[in-house]
Each structure stands twice: as C-alpha cells, then as structure tokens.
Amino acid sequence: MISLLLGAAMISFAAVFVRLAQVSPDVSAFYRMFFGGLALAVFLWREGHLRCISVRVVKYAVFAGVLFALDIMCWHRSILAIGPGMATLLGNFQVFVLTAASVLVLGERPGKLFYLALPPAFVGLYLVVGVGWGEEASADYRTGVFWGLLTALFYGSYLLCLKLCIPRLGEDRRQALMGVIPWTTCLCIGGYLLLDGQALAVPMGMDLLWLVLLGVICQAAGWLFITRGMQAVSAALVGLGLLLQPVLSYVWDVLIFAKPLTVAELAGAGLALAAIYLGTVGGRK
Incomplete structure (x- = not known):
C-alpha cells in the first residue's frame, strides 16, 4: 500500500x-x-525486459500511443487553462x-455501486464547473x-486499449509494452508539433528541470510504484489510494x-471524488 500511495503522490505533481x-x-x-521513455528504457534494460520487444508489442504500442498522445495533449491544455x-479531477x-x-x-456488466456513483458524479461535476x-x-x-472532459474520454479509451492488449501478452512483454508506449506517444506528439510548426528545441534552465522531473518522476517512477503497489492490495484499496492524486493536485x-x-467547488470536488471511488470499485462485475 505504501508503494501505491507513494506513486499516487508522485504523479500528483x-x-x-x-x-x-x-x-x-x-x-x-x-x-x-x-524523458519518461528514457527512464523506463533504463529500468527495462536493468530488468532484462528490452529483449521482449516484438512486432506484436510495437503494434499494440502504436494503437495505445495514439490514444495516450491525445489524452496527454488535452490534459496539458486543460491544466494551463483551469489549473492542476x-x-x-x-x-x-x-x-x-x-x-x-x-x-x-467487452460486454461487461457494471456492479450496483457504479449506478450509485452516477448521481453524485453529475452533481459534483455541476458544482465544480457548472x-x-x-x-x-x-x-x-x-x-x-x-x-478536461476530452481528457477523460481519451484516457478511458487508452485504458480500454490496454485492457484489450495486455491479456494477449506474457508478463515480460507487458513490461516491454509499457516501456515502448512512451516512445510511440512521443512520435505522435512530435509529428503533430512538426505539422503545426512548433519548435522542438530543448528548453533550458528551470523549464528543462521541470520537464525532466515531469518525465522521470511522474511518467516513469510514479507509475512503476503504482503498478507494483497494485499487486499487493485489493481493488477497493487501489481505487482509494489512487484518489490521492486528484486530492493532492488540488492541494498543490x-x-x-x-x-x-x-x-x-469544494462540495462538488468531494462528491466527485466519492463518485469516482465508487465507480472504480463497482465499475465491473
């Protein structure tokens, strides 16, 4: 549980x-x-997972990378417009x-808690933004x-893509997949930047430091701690632990x-967080 909470705290930054x-x-x-891809590549190399990269892994990483690129680009726009x-949230x-x-x-059936989560989710959303x-x-x-709402759409689509791909891979190739996805995402975003005429020059000074910390701590280390912590606790505790990210983001x-x-807004955020937790633990039977 400590690993999960530490990872959630790291990605909150x-x-x-x-x-x-x-x-x-x-x-x-x-x-x-x-920078996150570089850090994950070093980790995978030390763990011996780089040799598990295959054509199938790259193919899955391309699909996931497109969705993840859309998710990240929308989320970063939302952060600059309405705050972290x-x-x-x-x-x-x-x-x-x-x-x-x-x-x-997938034809899955939501549990009863998921339906209970819908009313407070909509009320909370209205209080926060409406x-x-x-x-x-x-x-x-x-x-x-x-x-921000587009972020939720693309992030959910990205996670669905992982749900479809990961069961078709062995444990080592799953690790390899998560190491390749940042690079396919990076290529998608880089291609958009070039088409849009934006410069890819490396920022210097404090801007460079913030971006290195963003990639290494949040993208790589944070999610490594979370994935390891998830294996040792129940789904309910995973959902509760991951709520630390939006809570701390509000605090920061x-x-x-x-x-x-x-x-x-405070009341709405509280209702929304409660609904997200119920939706997490009761989303599927």
Missing part, C-alpha cells in the same frame, strides 16, 4: 510541473514522454468512460473544462498557485 514549465502544452507533453486541481472521470466502453465493447459557467466565466475557463494548486476555492 505532474500537473504542477506542466504549469511551472513555460512551454506550450504540446511541447511539455513531448518532453514528458521523451480541476484539470486532474476532470481527467479522473475516465472511470465512467472506461466502464461504459467496457460494457459496449456553477461558474455563467456570463462571468472566461473563454479560457470554458475551453479548459472542455479539454491552492498552495503553489493560490487557487481560490468556493464552498460549491
């Missing part, structure tokens, strides 16, 4: 590093995958996207909410970026 790095959301997404806390609504997709694609949706809301705020947003909080 992802949105903070994206906000601190003075680069475009696509550039930060590219270097997140680049709200963007992370909206992205975690992937629980409902994944369950709905699993029902349609209350401030009036005429006083800026265009950046509305666009940021839109990117308030402490580091002085995010103002309203009673409605």
